[in-house]
Amino acid sequence: MSEITLQIDGRKVEAKEGMTILEAAQSVGISIPTLCHHEKLEPYGACRICTVEIEARGRTNLVAACLYPVEQNLVVRTRSEKVDKTRKVLLELILAHAPDAAELQDLAQEYGADKARFEKESSFCILCGLCVRYCAEVKKKNAIGFVDRGVRREVIFIPEIASKECWNCKECFPLCPTEALQATFLLTKALMSPSPPCDPESEE
Amino acid sequence: MPRINSPAELEELRKGILSKRDPNKPCITLCSGTACHASGSEEVAASIEEEIKKQGLSAKVDFRKTGCHGFCEKGPIIVIHPEKICYLQIEPKDVPEIISQTIKEKKVIERLLYTDPGTNEKIIHEFEIPFYKNQERLVFGSNGEIDPASIDDYLALGGYSALAKALSQMTSEQVLEEVKKSNLRGRGGGGFPAGRKWEECRNAPGEIKYVIVNADEGDPGAYMDRSLLEGNPHSVLEGLTIGAYAIGSHEGYIYVRQEYPLAVENVGIAIQQAREYGFLGENIFGSGFDFTIKVHRGAGAFVSGESSALMTAIEGKVGEPRPKYIHTAVKGVRDRPSCLNNVETWATVPLIISKGADWFAQLGTEGSKGTKIFSLVGKVNNTGLVEVPMGITLRDIIYKLGGGIPGGKRFKAVQTGGPSGGCIPEEQLDMKVDFDELAKAGSMMGSGGMIVMDEDTCMVDVARYFLDFLADESCGKCVPCREGIRQMLKILTNISKGKGKEDDIELLEELSEVTRDASLCALGRTAANPVLSTIRYFRDEYEAHIKEKRCPAYVCKALISYYIDPEKCQACMICLRQCPAGAIAGGKSQIHVIDQEKCTKCGTCFEVCPPRFGAVKKISGEPVPPPIPEEARMIARESKGK
Numbered sequence: 001m002s003e004i005t006l007q008i009d010g011r012k013v014e015a016k017e018g019m020t021i022l023e024a025a026q027s028v029g030i031s032i033p034t035l036c037h038h039e040k041l042e043p044y045g046a047c048r049i050c051t052v053e054i055e056a057r058g059r060t061n062l063v064a065a066c067l068y069p070v071e072q073n074l075v076v077r078t079r080s081e082k083v084d085k086t087r088k089v090l091l092e093l094i095l096a097h098a099p100d101a102a103e104l105q106d107l108a109q110e111y112g113a114d115k116a117r118f119e120k121e122s123s124f125c126i127l128c129g130l131c132v133r134y135c136a137e138v139k140k141k142n143a144i145g146f147v148d149r150g151v152r153r154e155v156i157f158i159p160e161i162a163s164k165e166c167w168n169c170k171e172c173f174p175l176c177p178t179e180a181l182q183a184t185f186l187l188t189k190a191l192m193s194p195s196p197p198c199d200p201e202s203e204e
Numbered sequence: 205m206p207r208i209n210s211p212a213e214l215e216e217l218r219k220g221i222l223s224k225r226d227p228n229k230p231c232i233t234l235c236s237g238t239a240c241h242a243s244g245s246e247e248v249a250a251s252i253e254e255e256i257k258k259q260g261l262s263a264k265v266d267f268r269k270t271g272c273h274g275f276c277e278k279g280p281i282i283v284i285h286p287e288k289i290c291y292l293q294i295e296p297k298d299v300p301e302i303i304s305q306t307i308k309e310k311k312v313i314e315r316l317l318y319t320d321p322g323t324n325e326k327i328i329h330e331f332e333i334p335f336y337k338n339q340e341r342l343v344f345g346s347n348g349e350i351d352p353a354s355i356d357d358y359l360a361l362g363g364y365s366a367l368a369k370a371l372s373q374m375t376s377e378q379v380l381e382e383v384k385k386s387n388l389r390g391r392g393g394g395g396f397p398a399g400r401k402w403e404e405c406r407n408a409p410g411e412i413k414y415v416i417v418n419a420d421e422g423d424p425g426a427y428m429d430r431s432l433l434e435g436n437p438h439s440v441l442e443g444l445t446i447g448a449y450a451i452g453s454h455e456g457y458i459y460v461r462q463e464y465p466l467a468v469e470n471v472g473i474a475i476q477q478a479r480e481y482g483f484l485g486e487n488i489f490g491s492g493f494d495f496t497i498k499v500h501r502g503a504g505a506f507v508s509g510e511s512s513a514l515m516t517a518i519e520g521k522v523g524e525p526r527p528k529y530i531h532t533a534v535k536g537v538r539d540r541p542s543c544l545n546n547v548e549t550w551a552t553v554p555l556i557i558s559k560g561a562d563w564f565a566q567l568g569t570e571g572s573k574g575t576k577i578f579s580l581v582g583k584v585n586n587t588g589l590v591e592v593p594m595g596i597t598l599r600d601i602i603y604k605l606g607g608g609i610p611g612g613k614r615f616k617a618v619q620t621g622g623p624s625g626g627c628i629p630e631e632q633l634d635m636k637v638d639f640d641e642l643a644k645a646g647s648m649m650g651s652g653g654m655i656v657m658d659e660d661t662c663m664v665d666v667a668r669y670f671l672d673f674l675a676d677e678s679c680g681k682c683v684p685c686r687e688g689i690r691q692m693l694k695i696l697t698n699i700s701k702g703k704g705k706e707d708d709i710e711l712l713e714e715l716s717e718v719t720r721d722a723s724l725c726a727l728g729r730t731a732a733n734p735v736l737s738t739i740r741y742f743r744d745e746y747e748a749h750i751k752e753k754r755c756p757a758y759v760c761k762a763l764i765s766y767y768i769d770p771e772k773c774q775a776c777m778i779c780l781r782q783c784p785a786g787a788i789a790g791g792k793s794q795i796h797v798i799d800q801e802k803c804t805k806c807g808t809c810f811e812v813c814p815p816r817f818g819a820v821k822k823i824s825g826e827p828v829p830p831p832i833p834e835e836a837r838m839i840a841r842e843s844k845g846k
Contacts, residue, residue: 045527046682048722062721067527082721089718093687118691127680146522146680149505151690153680 006074021065021076022050032078033087033107035094035177036128037066041137047094047128049107051086053077062086084111092117094126098178101126125155125180131172141165144172144184155181157188207482209490211368217481218365221356230265230307231285233348234294237272237431238466239588240279244295245269248280251296255303265307268357271347271435271470274589275335278318283330283348290330291316321585321607335586338604340567340575343551344428344591347435352470355477358438364483366554370446371491374557379450380406383553385561387573392418392509392546392651393624393726395572395639398553401543405533406451408541413453415444416537416544418514419460419467422506423622424673426653428577428589429547433460433467436551437474441497443553445484448495451543456495459514461502471499506623506677510725511544512536513679524679525725546651548577568594572638576652582619583658585610592637599633602656613658616757617741621650623670623677624730626737627663646737648730662759663742664749668696670734678727685728688719692735701762704750709739754825761805764824768809770795770832772819775839779809779820795837800828 004015008025015024020043025032035047043066050065055075062082077083091113095104099115101124108115127146132155135144143161146153157166166185173182208214232252236245252267273281278292284306291302291313298316305311317326318333327333330348350357358364370379384399405413417440421429433440444456460467475497478484486494500518507513508523515537517523536542552574556564565573572594578601581587585607592601598618602608609615617627620637626647628635635641639649657666671693680686692715695708716732723729739746748754755763768779768788773795780788780796787803790796796819798809813820 045724048683048724051722063529064527064724068529086718086722089714090683090687090722093683093691096687096691119694121690126683127686129681149507149676149680150678151675151680151686151693153686 004070004072006070006072006076008076009078015070017070019070021052021054021063021068021070021074024070025065025076025078030078032065033110034066035103035126036130038130038134038175041130041133043067044129044133047126048090049087051083051090053080053083087111088113097121097126098124098180101178103177123154123180124178124183126178127153127155128177129155130175130177131155131181134172134175139165139169139171141169143169155184157185159188159191162188205477205480207480209482209487211365211372211489214359214364214368214489218359218362221360225360228286231268232265232302232307233268233270233283233285235271235273235279235281235348236269237276237279237347237434238427238464239272239276239431240281241466243279243293245280247296248282248294248299251299252303255299259300259303259308261303261307265303268349268351270350271352272431272589273330273348274339274341274344274431274591275333275586276588277586278588285349287328288330289328290318290333292318334607335588335590335605338600339591340593341591342555342567342575343439343548344432344436344577344589346439347431350436352435352437353473355438355474355481358436362558363438364442364478364481366557367442367445367483368489370449370557371489371493376406376450376452379446379557382561383447383450383556386556386564387561387571388549388552388556388564389572389639390545391548391552391576391649393621393648395649398545398549401531401533401545402447402451404531405453405541405543408534410541412455412540413451414537414540414542415448415451415453415456416514416518416542417444417456417458417460417550418509418511418544418546419458419464419471420502420505420509420514421547421651422461422509422677423651423653425581425655426579426622426651428579428652430464430467431589432547432551432577433458433464434470437467437471438478439551439554440471440547441474441478441484443550444497445488445495446553446557447543447545447550449493451541453543454494454496456497457500457518457537458497459500459502459508459518461504463504468499468501475499505679506673507679507725507727510727512725514544515542522679524681525727527724548652569636569638571640572649576637576649578652578654580606580654580656582654582656583609583613583661584656594638595636597634597636598628601637601654602633606656609656609658611658613660615656616659616661617657617663617666619647619655619657619666619734620653621648621733622653623673624648624727624733625650625653626733627657627666627741628737629741646740647733660757660759662700662755662757663738663745664696664700664755665757665759667734667738668693668700671696671731674727674731678731682722682724682728684719684722685724685731688715688723688728689731691715692719692732696735699746699749700755700760702749702753702760704746706750708750709743709746712739748825752825756824758822758824760824764805764822765800765828766798766803766805766807766809767821767823767828768796768798769819769821770797770837772817774817774819776814776817778812778814782808782812784808790837793839793841795832795839797831797837 002017032050034050036044045064045067052065088111095115096118143165144157280294282291388398389395508517510525513523513525567574577591590605619627675689678685719732758764785804787799810820
């Protein structure tokens with residue numbers, strides 16, 4: 001692993017090849033906000049709150065810090081007018097789903113995001129995928145997953161697995177930045193609630 | 205089939221095939237591509253076969269079911285070789301006459317010929333029809349001559365000789381240099397130089413490398429890759445194999461959507477045949493180079509056309525894009541170097557190797573070489589697939605090839621590049637079509653979709669349509685794409701319903717910017733193009749919707765009303781009888797009046813009102829005049845004959 005020197009917010013930062021911008025920044029105490037990131041999980045790059053501005057090969061670009069690999073002489077700005085504006089709009093889009101989620105309030109204040117800018121959406125879930133990925137990558141159960149795509153994408157428990165695995169685990173609950181996960185679980189549980197045992201004898 | 209072990213054996217084989225074919229023997233080719241299939245070519249084929257037998261001509265005439273000829277507007281199409289007599293819109297009932305007159309008697313049947321709408325002149329030969337005459341059909345041209353299920357047809361035209369040349373006379377470096385020198389740019393979307401991608405993949409560390417054909421074409425209205433893969437699959441296989449040799453890959457994938465059954469079938473047959481001749485497999489042409497191809501059938505997702513999503517799908521996972529901060533050419537399928545190009549790009553490669561990079565680079569413009577196949581659809585007379593040199597103007601494509609706008613309507617815009625492209629207005633019709641010019645105009649080449657729109661098209665509605673498509677087709681993983689599209693679609697829907705607000709345009713622009721800058725993949729990064737380009741060129745239409753609650757093209761139902769002009773209504777009862785909502789009051793000799801409460805704005809009355817009366821009007825942005833009083837509705841008619 002060779003050493004790489006890059007610049008983050010004007011500071012010279014030493015990093016190892018293969019590290020991401022987020023890891024390099026964290027190693028020297030520079031904080032970059034994240035929502036879908038978790039140290040036990042593979043980087044995912046869905047919430048884009050960790051968007052930072054980079055200068056590489058003479059061009060300025062916005063990239064996701066949780067995914068972008070460090071490069072020699074890379075110049076990173078974790079705050080800029082463009083970065084802040086992007087994070088503000090992203091937060092407003094997320095807040096349309098979960099306006100009262102505790103984790104979002106400080107970020108909203110920091111970036112001046114208006115939680116009522118967009119009309120409230122029906123689902124609280126912001127599809128960060130922490131529960132889905134934790135269950136797959138750490139617990140290796142795949143009891144919860146994504147269904148559908150585009151604006152209809154949602155998270156559901158897979159009843160056949162969830163009925164066996166979830167009741168005694170629930171380790172994904174504290175990961176959820178909104179209340180959506182518990183609601184989904186309760187709904188699934190209600191749907192799975194034991195129906196009268198099927199007695200083949202009684203059938204005509 | 206004999207296994208072909210050297211270029212010399214290939215040439216022998218080709219000569220053998222040609223020696224069995226008499227170039228002067230009549231051959232009927234029938235377009236059997238998907239478009240013509242839909243307009244009945246299968247029935248036509250059956251009657252041709254039957255009629256040839258019936259008239260005792262089995263030994264005297266050949267019949268070949270080919271791929272798409274391109275002139276889909278006029279399908280099913282028959283071309284009779286060697287003269288190239290072209291008959292259009294053939295039905296089974298025309299077939300006996302074609303066989304008895306044209307094949308037996310060498311007489312041309314006037315009524316089946318193309319009629320020039322301008323001059324009313326009948327045109328006999330395919331190559332003289334303006335739609336074809338103004339094309340440069342290098343890649344697509346063989347489609348009309350080849351039975352896609354016959355490798356011999358492809359070989360007869362010199363097929364696989366480019367591969368033989370590459371493997372026997374050129375080093376892999378030389379092949380790569382040739383493609384680099386040709387400046388071939390990827391025909392699938394972004395227009396990335398193919399040679400550079402190949403080189404990056406070639407130089408990437410790793411023993412196992414993949415080459416991939418992207419046949420997941422999913423833009424509404426675009427079907428050039430489909431037609432090429434259906435009609436000339438060997439050209440794609442040959443190009444892919446040449447690329448694999450240049451890159452140092454021994455495994456290829458063809459990712460084709462399952463919704464393209466004919467393409468799936470034909471490419472499967474082609475692989476089998478190529479394997480039997482030894483054009484695929486081990487030690488191809490005795491060169492020591494091995495290469496195999498697998499077909500991966502897509503499960504129907506627009507986003508899987510994005511290269512990283514496609515590669516994820518090949519791995520057996522849900523086709524979701526992943527970050528490409530490290531290019532897929534370095535880290536693609538199973539994290540191995542993977543070089544992906546679309547169907548048309550691969551099919552162009554054999555031409556470059558056969559005829560040379562210099563020949564290719566003299567076609568087209570400074571930054572975009574060669575030809576491009578466009579799918580010309582929408583409000584244009586000659587819909588179909590056209591192949592033209594880069595640098596042709598939009599005006600030439602739409603008017604010279606496309607024959608202009610039907611019904612004497614005015615051209616309004618052309619949407620290029622599919623849902624990620626933009627709408628280009630009339631002022632820019634003289635723009636030279638190439639990758640860079642289209643991008644400058646706020647659109648893109650994309651894979652070559654071209655949707656022509658006339659004056660009856662509402663540009664807010666167009667933007668709404670494409671965002672609606674993308675809202676379904678986004679994978680939904682990242683926030684800016686999923687939520688940005690969701691909010692933009694809501695705003696556009698509101699505007700089209702007359703609920704637009706003063707600052708909606710600015711909000712759309714702000715959301716567009718974030719979606720473009722922060723999205724994970726190209727689908728999100730280009731999703732706002734239809735919004736931005738329509739705002740850029742048709743801002744007045746947005747403003748009319750928002751400020752005046754008026755739809756200038758009379759499309760947005762919530763903003764229009766239908767009204768019968770009492771001065772013009774002849775009380776003919778036609779609209780009254782046909783109104784599905786029963787919203788029209790009146791009677792014989794009683795002027796008709798639309799009940800605005802009941803009207804569903806389906807437009808039936810507008811369509812059925814005889815043009816000589818022209819009594820039904822569309823109104824937008826102004827109140828509907830009050831109905832005329834009942835006592836004034838009687839029409840005093842002078843009875844006829846007096």
